[in-house]
Amino acid sequence: MSHANAALTPRHRLRLARLIVDDGWPVAHAATHFNVSWPTARRWADRYAALGRDGMQDRSSRPHRSPTKTPPDVVRKIVHLRWKQRLGPIAIAAKLGLPASTVHAVLVRCRLNRLHHVDKRTGEVVRRYEHDKPGAMIHVDVTKFGNIPDGGGHRFVGRQQGNRNRAATIGAPRSKNREPIIGRAFVHTVIDDHSRVAYAEIHDDETAATAVGVLHRAVSWFSARGVSVERVLSDNGSAYKSHLWRDACQALGIKAKKTRPYRPQTNGKIERFHRTLGEGWAFKRFYASESARRNALPAWLHEYNHHRPHTAIGGRPPISRLTNLPGQYS
Structure with missing residues (x-):
């Protein structure tokens, strides 16, 4: 392969070969003129005579046979x-x-x-896919985070102080043993397969009615950005197997698809987003209350969509893959 200090680049090889073949120069004379050896000049002249201009390019040095190659x-x-x-x-x-x-x-x-x-579950080579345009497929799922008691959770203030904060949280319901029930935050997430643009809402449940409401608002959100949703891929959760979900998809003109049971790899883009969501938003810093964490989600989503480089799309932010963007979005 030619390099910066090579005596003969493809262009100079062609000049050398033409002098010998076309102009009749002696091989030794042409070799001296280009400061290369006689065999080198002869080789490029013979290759030019046999293959023409295309023969001046670099070729693989791999041998034709490998007798000791592993059977x-x-x-x-x-x-x-x-x-x-x-x-x-x-x-x-x-x-x-x-x-x-x-x-x-x-x-x-x-x-x-x-x-x-290699796929950890099946041992097969990982097969990755990506739809060719925004809206061709969106992924939906729900991830859960324990609510933060007033004063902060045990991840930042320690187990002992965290238990005190749980007990002192105002308005928290009590179990039959008078233990405070802090509850969970259900984050309903939607990811566009092609662009990785994300949409998310926080709710107190993961029922079919809530999931359908999130779907309607997500489709409208994408539509405002010039994206028409064609398919939706979900796991086999009860909300996504319900008649209400099926009817909502039909009304929106969306084809509902589901992963195979116990195969989260098929929905891997949104599973990976949940990990990023936890690391970048839910557990990234100290929150003094659950409402403070929930209020921080829109700003984090804007950062993720508009500014955070995504390795799967060439180090660009997800929003860069959407076309005809009408203005700035949150």
């Missing part, structure tokens, strides 16, 4: 042990009587040298 049946055994038993190169080499370096080379060639390339 295909051994490669299959290595891949099988990696997929099904999650063994490393040393363990696989011990089982098969091979050098660990050979096993590692095979795993690199098969893109199995790192286990994050």
Whole structure:
């Protein structure tokens, strides 16, 4: 491959070859003129005579035959042990009587040298998908966070003070043992498959009626940004299996899709968003009350959609993948 200080770049190879083939220069004379060896000048002249201008480009130096290459049946055994038993190169080499370096080379060639390339549940190679336009598919799901008692939760103030704050929280209902019931915040989230733009609402339940209301408002929110929703993908939660959800999707002209049971990988974009949501908003900093945390969600969503670079879309913010954006959004 040519480099910055190469004597012969593809353009100069062509000039050299034309002098010899087309203009009849002696090979030794042309080699001296371009400050290269006689065999080098002869090689490029022969290649030009056989292939023309296209023959001046770099070609792969990979040999035509590799007699010592690992046999295909051994490669299959290595891949099988990696997929099904999650063994490393040393363990696989011990089982098969091979050098660990050979096993590692095979795993690199098969893109199995790192286990994050492999689905943890099935052992199969991870298959990623992305719809080709915004709105072609949206993902919906619900994640839960324990409410924060007045004064702060145990994550920041410690278990002992956290229990005191729970007991002192005003308006918290009590169990039959007079223990305070702080409850949970149910965050209903919607992610566009193509752009990763996120929409979220916090509610006190995850019933079908609440999920349908979130869907209607999310579709309107995307519509205001020039995105028409065609499909919605959910898990098999009771809200998404209800007749109310089915009827709402039909009324909106959206095709309802569901993941296979116990296969959260299919809905992986929104599962990964929930992790980001927890790290970046729910548990990022100290909140003195649940209302303070809930009030902070819109600003965090704006940061996520408009400013936070997303690695899956080339380091750009999700909103950059939406077209015809009418103004600024929150």
